[in-house]
Amino acid sequence: MSDTPPVSDRPCDVILDGNRLRLAGHLTIDALQTFDRAAAAELARRAVVIDITETDAVDTAGAWLLVALAAQGQGGGADIHGASSHQAQLIDTVRANMPPPEAGSEATGGMTDRLARLGGRIHGGAGAAVELVSFLGQVVATIGGIILHPRRLRLTSVVHHCQEVGWNAVPIVTLMSFLIGVVLAFQGAAQLSQFGAEVFVVDLIAISILRELGILLTAIIVAGRSGSAFTAAIGSMKMREEIDAMRTLGLDPVTILVVPRVLALIVMLPALGLIADVAGLLGGAVMAWVDLGVSPAAFQARLVGNTDLWHFGVGMIKAPFFALIIGIIGCYEGMKVGGNAESLGRLTSTSVVLSIFMVIVMDAMFSIFFAVVGV
């Protein structure tokens, strides 16, 4: 009957004394950090009685340890002795709440599993595309309904969003476009002056700004500025069940939240595109004058005389389509937000990335289309 040396000395001692396992010291969650459970379980296997008279603090974690050790004991489990009435109560509470026996966890990682996951992802992606298109249909139908019954339009809201997405974006769009004009003139001049064809820099700037860059870069800025704001605003309303509340009050969230935003974008994106065109040409003209000595008058004459108005038309035709893409995706992703904050963040970034991507895809399709029809 020799005493076994303690398994861990501090702050909780475990001593096997014959078939009596004595625990002493603090039996708390802090003690568990350093407690050697495997060794204690080994000792507990030889015990009939677990004695906790010498412990001075037992919390839930300690009680769990006791119950787990007792279950290892001889003859289907050791008895716990020496608990104060409070400790006994705690031990009983914990025993009643022990985890159920482990159910075998499912094996994962097989080939079929991977295939199933791939299939699931494709199916999910296709489903999302269908949903997005049906959301587009819903918005278009609602706009159609508003055209028939104009009084349903939330005019205040439209004006508010026009200010948000349009007016407030003017400085950044102007500055960006001006700088793009400067860059184009500078880079173009370096190349064209090799052939003594400096004056063609006007055509270069006019065509690239009016046809492509002005509207495309504006759309990208608006997607980053306003598309994300749409998702965040609608998403946080969704999170706080405001959207559900609207539905129960007979208010249609598409009419109230989505249509004003989409309409505001459709109105304001062409306007911003126009501003971008003007600023871009201005930037190009300034640079052409400073760097190449093409006077503003010569620039203007060449611009008016030599540039087909269709270049401007092509740019402007694309604007409402880009606006629709940004607005629909921004609002749709907002509507998809679930109950947690993480989905809001994730969908906001999805909204920006997806709308910029779709804008560029759309731009490419327009290029092909205009090439085929020959403008």
Place this chain on the structure above:
Amino acid sequence: MADAPVIRVRGLVTRFGRHVVHDGLDLDVRRGEVLGVVGGSGTGKSVLLRAIVGLLRPAEGQIEVLGQSVRDTPPDAYRRLRRRWGVMFQDGALFSSLTVRQNVEAPMREQLDLPPDVMRTLAGIKVRMVGLPEDAQGKYPSELSGGMRKRAGFARAIALDPEIVFLDEPTAGLDPIGAAAFDRLIRQLRDALGLTVFLVTHDLDSLHAVCDRVAVLADRRVLAIGSIADMLDVDHPWVREYFHGPRARAAKIMPPEPA
């Protein structure tokens, strides 16, 4: 030492701008008791709770918890002190991107260095203790009912076996059976874990079932503190209305009126 209050508030003044919420509030909470804090909506019960746990800096006054000043302790001591209490906020305040079990594990993960399987088991025990079903452990807060979220919030508050728990209206919005079960749970855990409970509540049944003493907040201070029987003698319109009203009678705080 046994007599020293675990929470001691003296001369507390809190205000938001020019709106004074508390003006010279005093309060003592004794070790091991369940103190019910009642008062009309907007009387500053939640604000008092936030001031005591140090989330809100009062304009004036002293707050001592477990013998240490909450306002003036250095960050290190405050961190150690904070471990000795648990808070359940009015709407649960669970982390929405974590499952229930991860929510309960969160304080253990932050404060301690435990093996994952132990954390998992202990969190599971706490979740079962507060009466949540087994399948709730893997669910996200948005997938739970309001009552379940409260229970999960309670489980997180007691994750580290604190000495004091602050509960902000734990039974508000629960069905009567659920509320009664929650009351039993509070008592049971108080007895088992030796908790001191600071219980903000409106629920007369709760007061009757679990509270040892009641503190009434009115007129920007603790108007009265004592047993429920003491409250019946307080001469203040709100207190009289509250403890003598038909609901109080239904909760058997008052003897039924003779026919």
